[in-house]
Amino acid sequence: MKNVTAQSERGKNPRLRAIFKHSTPYLYLAPTLILMIVLLAVPIFMVIKYSFYDNVIINKNPVLVGLENYKTILSDVRFHKAVKNTLYFVGVSVVGHLIIGMSFSLLLNNRVFGPKTKGIFRVIYALPWMFTGAVIAILWQMMLNPNGVINYLLSVTGISSTKIAWLSDRSYALGAVTFMNIWAGYPFFMVSILAGLQGISEDLYEAASIDGANVFQQFFHVTIPQLKPILISLLTLDFVWTIFQFDLIWITTGGGPVYATETLSTYIYKQGFSRFQYSLASATAGLVLLACTIIAIFYARQQKEGV
Amino acid sequence: MNRRVKWYTKPLLFIALVLGALFSGFPILWMFLNSFKPNSEIFAWPPTWISANASWAPYQSVFQDPEKVRFFLNSYLVSTIVVVVTLVISILAAYAFSRFNFRGKTFINTLIIAIQAVPPITLLIPYMALVVAMKMYNTYAALVLTYLLFTLPYAILMMTGYMNTLPRDLDEAVMIDGGSRFRALWGVLVPTAIPGIVAVGMFTFMRAWNEYLFALTLTRTNDMRTVPVGISLLMGQHAYQWNQMLAMSVIGSLPVLLLFLFFQKYFIAGMTAGSVKA
Amino acid sequence: MKKYLTVALVGLMLLAMSSVGMAVTLEFQQWWEVELPAGVLRGIADEFTAQTGIEIQLLSNPYADTNTQIAAGAATGTMADVVGLDGAWVYDYAKQEAISNLSALMEKRGYNDAQLSDQIKVDGATYMIPVVNFAYPMLVNVDLLKEAGVTEMPKTWSEFKAAAQAVVNNTNAYGWVIPLSTSSPSGIQNQFMSWLWASGGFMLRDGRPDLVDNEKLTKTVEFVKSLFDENLIAPGAYSMTEATMVEEFVNGRVAFMTTSLAHINLIRQGAPNLNFQAIPLPVMDGYEGQSGVVVANWGIGIAANSKYQDEAMQFIEYMMSPEVNARLAEAANAFPGNIYAEPDYSAADPVFVDSYEIFKDSYAINEFTGLPTSEHLMRIFNDHLQLYIEGDIKSVDSMLDMIQEEWVRAF
Numbered sequence: 004m005k006n007v008t009a010q011s012e013r014g015k016n017p018r019l020r021a022i023f024k025h026s027t028p029y030l031y032l033a034p035t036l037i038l039m040i041v042l043l044a045v046p047i048f049m050v051i052k053y054s055f056y057d058n059v060i061i062n063k064n065p066v067l068v069g070l071e072n073y074k075t076i077l078s079d080v081r082f083h084k085a086v087k088n089t090l091y092f093v094g095v096s097v098v099g100h101l102i103i104g105m106s107f108s109l110l111l112n113n114r115v116f117g118p119k120t121k122g123i124f125r126v127i128y129a130l131p132w133m134f135t136g137a138v139i140a141i142l143w144q145m146m147l148n149p150n151g152v153i154n155y156l157l158s159v160t161g162i163s164s165t166k167i168a169w170l171s172d173r174s175y176a177l178g179a180v181t182f183m184n185i186w187a188g189y190p191f192f193m194v195s196i197l198a199g200l201q202g203i204s205e206d207l208y209e210a211a212s213i214d215g216a217n218v219f220q221q222f223f224h225v226t227i228p229q230l231k232p233i234l235i236s237l238l239t240l241d242f243v244w245t246i247f248q249f250d251l252i253w254i255t256t257g258g259g260p261v262y263a264t265e266t267l268s269t270y271i272y273k274q275g276f277s278r279f280q281y282s283l284a285s286a287t288a289g290l291v292l293l294a295c296t297i298i299a300i301f302y303a304r305q306q307k308e309g310v
Numbered sequence: 311m312n313r314r315v316k317w318y319t320k321p322l323l324f325i326a327l328v329l330g331a332l333f334s335g336f337p338i339l340w341m342f343l344n345s346f347k348p349n350s351e352i353f354a355w356p357p358t359w360i361s362a363n364a365s366w367a368p369y370q371s372v373f374q375d376p377e378k379v380r381f382f383l384n385s386y387l388v389s390t391i392v393v394v395v396t397l398v399i400s401i402l403a404a405y406a407f408s409r410f411n412f413r414g415k416t417f418i419n420t421l422i423i424a425i426q427a428v429p430p431i432t433l434l435i436p437y438m439a440l441v442v443a444m445k446m447y448n449t450y451a452a453l454v455l456t457y458l459l460f461t462l463p464y465a466i467l468m469m470t471g472y473m474n475t476l477p478r479d480l481d482e483a484v485m486i487d488g489g490s491r492f493r494a495l496w497g498v499l500v501p502t503a504i505p506g507i508v509a510v511g512m513f514t515f516m517r518a519w520n521e522y523l524f525a526l527t528l529t530r531t532n533d534m535r536t537v538p539v540g541i542s543l544l545m546g547q548h549a550y551q552w553n554q555m556l557a558m559s560v561i562g563s564l565p566v567l568l569l570f571l572f573f574q575k576y577f578i579a580g581m582t583a584g585s586v587k588a
Numbered sequence: 589m590k591k592y593l594t595v596a597l598v599g600l601m602l603l604a605m606s607s608v609g610m611a612v613t614l615e616f617q618q619w620w621e622v623e624l625p626a627g628v629l630r631g632i633a634d635e636f637t638a639q640t641g642i643e644i645q646l647l648s649n650p651y652a653d654t655n656t657q658i659a660a661g662a663a664t665g666t667m668a669d670v671v672g673l674d675g676a677w678v679y680d681y682a683k684q685e686a687i688s689n690l691s692a693l694m695e696k697r698g699y700n701d702a703q704l705s706d707q708i709k710v711d712g713a714t715y716m717i718p719v720v721n722f723a724y725p726m727l728v729n730v731d732l733l734k735e736a737g738v739t740e741m742p743k744t745w746s747e748f749k750a751a752a753q754a755v756v757n758n759t760n761a762y763g764w765v766i767p768l769s770t771s772s773p774s775g776i777q778n779q780f781m782s783w784l785w786a787s788g789g790f791m792l793r794d795g796r797p798d799l800v801d802n803e804k805l806t807k808t809v810e811f812v813k814s815l816f817d818e819n820l821i822a823p824g825a826y827s828m829t830e831a832t833m834v835e836e837f838v839n840g841r842v843a844f845m846t847t848s849l850a851h852i853n854l855i856r857q858g859a860p861n862l863n864f865q866a867i868p869l870p871v872m873d874g875y876e877g878q879s880g881v882v883v884a885n886w887g888i889g890i891a892a893n894s895k896y897q898d899e900a901m902q903f904i905e906y907m908m909s910p911e912v913n914a915r916l917a918e919a920a921n922a923f924p925g926n927i928y929a930e931p932d933y934s935a936a937d938p939v940f941v942d943s944y945e946i947f948k949d950s951y952a953i954n955e956f957t958g959l960p961t962s963e964h965l966m967r968i969f970n971d972h973l974q975l976y977i978e979g980d981i982k983s984v985d986s987m988l989d990m991i992q993e994e995w996v997r998a999f
Contacts, residue, residue, distance in 0.1 A: 025412070031402045031406035032402070032403050032418065038399075039462075042437075042440065042456075043425055050428060060435065063685070103333075115320050125574065126567065126570060126571060127331045129334075130338045131337070133516065133563035133566045134341075134520070134559050134562075135537070137538060137542060138341075138559040142337055143337070148353065148832070150841065168824040170824070170826075171823070171825060172826075194512065198506045198508065198509035199472065199506070202503075230475075232475055236470065240464055240468075243426050246427070247431075249431065249523075254771065255827065256827050257770030259770030259970075259971070259974070260770070260826035261975055271431055273964070281432075288428055288432040292428055294427075295423070299419075299423035300420050302419070303417075303420040304416065349858055350835065350838045350857075350859055353835040353838075435663045438663075447666060526657065530615075539650070546619075546623055548848055
């Protein structure tokens, strides 16, 4: 940093120069911050405010009720069930995304096949990326139908001859929905990691192999540490996004059968638009916001250390 | 490269690649095949692979409907603008996060993630009220600005990640040589980070392309609406136009596919390795 | 003071007059345009414009999200002037003061509401007028029944069960199908409660939940559970929607299906050779009275935030006028909402004509229409019904107790 005292930065007045220097990062951040503050400050404030009132929006004169909505939510067994399902859904999805995304990007980064072959596979692997959530939901709804192609393939290959109702059976539904989400989301990891792999210097691998490291050791001692900043960003983002995966669950199961696939997003939707209890929906959102803020702080600490 | 390749590596690797391709590609193949079938056949048992009644009718009904064509044009327009703006803004922000230590850094970083943690569905009503108050209801501008809110946090985080993988010597060298920060960023860092930028850009495009909830509620007339809304219009009260929905999404994915093919070259291993060695 | 008032009044009048001179454009938000044959709704709107000079802008929305759209529109004052409504939402929007009191508007305009077949009221005032009604009779795959050796159409529950059993034993198909997906719980209304209503039962008394110690309802639950227990129902019910249900029938995988007449065209298109007919819903053994037939409707209302209340009402009157209403009903495969409308069903499908006869012998019923948070009530019922069928809840009585308790809270 010290070398950088910019000859380029204008201004002969040392005080002005100091101010300019200090404000530089803020200038780079300005467009982002302005946009976020203008467009999000008010709505987010409103949501938090709603959560302390009774029955907002419906009621023209809502009354301040303090933490009452939070108490209602926290004591609702369906909320507990939704949290449990969400943790499963998010946990398995994120790990699945990471494992598949990483494996596919390493497969594609091989040096054995030519660029043409790899190019074809790269496109195929990225395919799930190119479709909107509603369509992915419809597609899997067709395939997982008791008379759908998945059951057909299972019966033709002799794996299972019963027509399993994947989305209607409480013991399969959550797993099926999570699987769909993994399928739909891994390309994000794959492409991002693939891009990250390009930035790793070849020297590091060569140095490692001279030291006698095998492929796995190289992976854990070179690839993973080099990708760490990207991986942390990916995991944090995926975690936050997966919590609110809505289309996929709503269209395929609606949170059912019974509450088998009820997650926070379907729970909030039902509170808000089926029961018209925006206050309760907002309070639920408030709780999620709180939880995610803690994760965000953890992320920010990590990033700080990274510099 | 001087690393030796064992005889079994190639076939094993190929089998792995094919298995992976089945996992990702089969559902898409199924979508493609079904998009040509008559609706009643989509749920037939045993399933038909290539329908005897296959026809282009679902595709024709999409192309012949000017309203549906408009959905595509709207989607391209909005998504493209969002990508360009997102990339510029996020590169600037990522540069700040990656190359500076400043007061409030942790706080701003936390904020950028935390705001994503507000469920969009709860934001819907207050956010819409704001858009109406700003007189942007039913405009492209509303969609573009809204999508920036979705894409920027992600783009900044990922760009920061990519920039952090690039050695600091790279841009510092420019400034030691008397170059400006501007040149260090746009002349050296950005070209080196192209794979990352392409990845972020593509993902930004997909996010904007696929967004549904706000595309629906922030617009009121069909001439302002995007493909996901158009697809949902085919989900009727009593019946769905399954084949048309699938045809529409196949058509929608083609240009994205071309884009991806075009940007392929930025994913070729080692392309940037030379410049990163420094 | 008086002077100012006069000035203000004159000003207002001038304003009113000037607005008469200007072309008014009404926005009409609905999901019907995509359901109807192309151009029908546009044609009706254009005729209205030709007569009155009031322009109509049609705003089409996906059916599944109409509710979200209206809720957001109501909260932000961007609702279209005239809105298509489902009876399930009326109560909530009326309470939110998002939609206008139509009784007042009709009175003001001197509209004779005796010609309307039905009006959906909240606290005594009309908020929604059903434009056309969709009846839910039972459709039968005749060939499947033949294959199963069933010669007579079932009239009672026990005959129905025997027929369904025969179908399961002798063919590859199932007896009946019910869509119980949580995302659209209307299966409770259209396919479950229809059994109760056809046998003269009710789920409400004096407009309040009456589920406990309701003998007919108890029997209905037991009947449907027995259909599940004996595997007479097509698999996948718990995540099935009406749109996937109809595909089961089209593909010849179920013999009986309680469904909207709106599906007839779709079935004809999908399976031109399918031999099917409509029958009245079988009733509880021993029931001799008249049957209630479920109707779902396309309702219409006016946004409270509309500046053109009067013009909007004028448009509704036009849609409800006998001739226009009849045409709309024909196009939608539905029954008219105006009692004087005489739709010409001569070109209609024979199954539809039969259903019309069935409908005329019964009375229209839908107890969920106009209830508070209707959809939520159906969802609660749906969840508990599934728990009972699956054996998590041990008895009908405790199931109905639990639902009653939750329902009462919503009222």
